[in-house]
Amino acid sequence: MEERSTQELENALSRADEIEDVLDFDENTLSDVTVAEYLNQLLQEHNLKKNDIINASCIDQAYAYHIFSGDKKQPGRAKLLALSIAMKLSRVETEHLLYYGRVNKLYAKNNWDKVIIYALNKKLSVERTNCILSDLSLTPLLG
Known part of the structure; x- marks a missing residue:
């Protein structure tokens, strides 16, 4: 189980075109x-x-x-x-x-x-x- 850092999640949020992209980003983490x-x-x-x-x-x-x-x-x-x-x-x-x-x-x-x-x-x-x-x-x- 690899956890993504808060910074990685914030970067993904800033680059996302759709909210679904970000919600799915961490899908496999936990x-x-x-x-x-x-x-x-x-x-x-x-x-x-x-x-x-x-x-x-x-x-x-x-x-x-x-x-x-x-x-x-x-x-x-x-x-x-x-x-x-x-x-x-x-x-x-x-x-x-x-x-x-x-x-x-x-x-x-x-x-x-x-x-x-x-x-x-x-x-x-x-x-x-x-x-x-x-x-x-x-x-x-x-x-």
């Missing part, structure tokens, strides 16, 4: 899969065990299993980010997960999001991420 499908794909790609990730995410086990099974269609941004951190995903993989979850992408000018980006880059645990958020008087990832 397919229309569910959160559960993408999470399970990531488990396979990274050779991860679902139970280990659920435990590391600090999400209620029953709820987390509903996310992975697809029973919970839109789990919420914080829960998706907790799973992303627990899975030690890249920033791009995390942004795709947020996209599939239909929630806001990470925004580097937001202090809370900065901590999450830092945690992703440093491969921190959910617990350590929550400690940093707490130390900075920011809302914990889960709770």
Whole structure:
């Protein structure tokens, strides 16, 4: 899955004769899969065990299993980010997960999001991420 840069999309917009040209431009970048499908794909790609990730995410086990099974269609941004951190995903993989979850992408000018980006880059645990958020008087990832 190759993501096109914002600049490439803006360039395509400036050159487009018809709006359909631009709408189709990024058609193959992110397919229309569910959160559960993408999470399970990531488990396979990274050779991860679902139970280990659920435990590391600090999400209620029953709820987390509903996310992975697809029973919970839109789990919420914080829960998706907790799973992303627990899975030690890249920033791009995390942004795709947020996209599939239909929630806001990470925004580097937001202090809370900065901590999450830092945690992703440093491969921190959910617990350590929550400690940093707490130390900075920011809302914990889960709770």
